[in-house]
Amino acid sequence: MKKTWLLGLGFFSISITWALYNAFVPLFLDNYLKSTAMIGFMMTIDNYFAMFLQPWIGHRSDKTNSKYGRRMPYLLIGMPLGAVFATLIPLHTGFITLVIFMVLMNLSMSLFRSPTVALMPDITPDHLRTKANGVINFMGGLGSVLAFGIGSKLYGMGSYLPFLCAGLVMLFSMFVLKAVIKEPITLATINPSEVKPKNPVRIREQLDKKTVFILAAIFFWFVAYQGVEALFTLYGKNQLGMSDSAASFSLTFFSLAFLVFALPSGWLGAKFGKKKIILIGVVGLMVIFGSLIFIQSVLWLRVFLIIGGLFWACININSYPWIVSTGREESIGTRTGIYYFVSSLAAITSPPLLGLLIDTFGYSALFISATGGMLLALLCMLKIAPDEKRIESDPGNETPIGAI
Template structure:
């Protein structure tokens, strides 16, 4: 598991960078745009890149054969570019250069997100993947917490400082990953191995079980993303909170998720991914449904803590489940499909649930989120478990040699 913790540095740097981006880029955009809706749209650029680029990049990485491995070339290209363009964002000279640097950073980050995620199952035996996913999500959570805790202090020094910090952190993490994570190196030449690599077609990955799983992923992300995006409005306009109380309340959900990331991975490995996910979906359905009847801020925060635990049961086990229902050579492709569906939900959910709020009032936020979780639960009932129980250690193959 030592390599898993070190691989978590990749997620740490990604989460750190995105948290700083989401916190401070809207402030830059506010100098040029008066519409909050337009600013919100500009902040969803990464989801559009994720929808169209990450499935293709993940699919390409399955077929990539180089002396550096399948995934590492994408990290060696994307991470330095992402670091440079992130550092350039606060140095923009106008709206055009700001948007240009934002686009280039989003493009660069899309180059290595799916390959970085796919590295985990590449170097981890099937039986350990849920625990490994818990570890890397835990590392990513630390990156987000550090961004909010330290980022505001650095921003006070200068608007460019947190972005420079993120860029340097990303480069350091890349160097550590390059030095420590050794992908299996094929004994044959890259040209010959590319010809002998099994053909992976996206349409072959969309069997009945996978489609039901992807449907569940879409619906539970619609529920989660909508609540995350609109909760502060719910808190201030319906629950009577101040701006700071509403935003602080979400911290309880995030911290509960972070603290339960490792246990939920262990539970998924011990009792089965589908079973733990169904418990998480059912539990979060009850939590969101209960919020509608809660008026106490204290009780609301208690429910958010419980909700964060159930969300960890869902989120930590979902990606390993998607991977476990396919073949080893399709890991990158299935990773890209996973991010396609979650990104589609991220784009769809805020405006959809915002429209529901406009039509029926703020209590409808958690009613509609509960409906999304109910639909996710129904999709889970239609999905077979489809998990590989065992699984080989990717580093213990007669046909490969790997650096230790």
């Protein structure tokens, strides 16, 4: 687990950067754009990169063979570039330079996100991956909390300060990861005559019936979650009469509950099975969203959001290890990219779809739609055959677990 906590530094730096980006870049855009819809569109650039670039990068990293390993080359290129362009964003001189820095930062972050995520299963045995994912998500959540808590104070001192600090944290994380994370032995370090050829990893072959239903469930629960996350502040203000700050603060209860339960959720998934814990989370969050349709009290709203955050941890912590466990070891990067493609597709689809339903039927449609999304995810889960033993690589092709 020591390796996992150190690898969590990478997710810590990614989360800090994205939290600051999502919090302050809209303020920069607001100086140039009058349309909130256009600002919202500009803020989805990362999801388009995630949809089209991350699956390809993840697939390429599966086939990368260098003295630095399969994943590390992408970190060594993407993290410094991400740090530089994140630092430059608040130093823009106009709308054009702001957009250029945003695009370049998003491109740079897409270069290493899938390989960074794929490092976890690379260096972690299968039976420990849900626990490891809990640790990594805890580190990512901690990064977001610190970004909001400290970043807002730094922003008051100078808009460039939080982004500069995020860039320095990312560079520090890269040096730590390079120094301590040793990837499994690659073909570059082995006599080619001693290596048996591996079957190539093809994306189409990864989409068997079980995987398709898992991906469909992931899509539907992210549609529900992303829609609530994006539109909750408007719901609190227009449906419950809350102030902007009180509505946004209420959503913090959900995030903190997720953070607190990240580690226990990983432990439960390892002990009782990933599918079973995810099912509990899906059913529980469906009940919570359904109940929130009728909640008018701010106190009870926050109580239910706390419980919802616990159920979301059951889902989110175990879903990535589950999708990885259904394929071969050689396909980890490819399946990581597919996972991010589906979650990013949901992130792009959900806010405008749920927003259209709200425009048509009123704000009560938010949690009705979210409940429907969780119900569709549940139906997909029920179509998935019971977990079977992982399809392992040929013994002659197994990759040793790395060490620090």
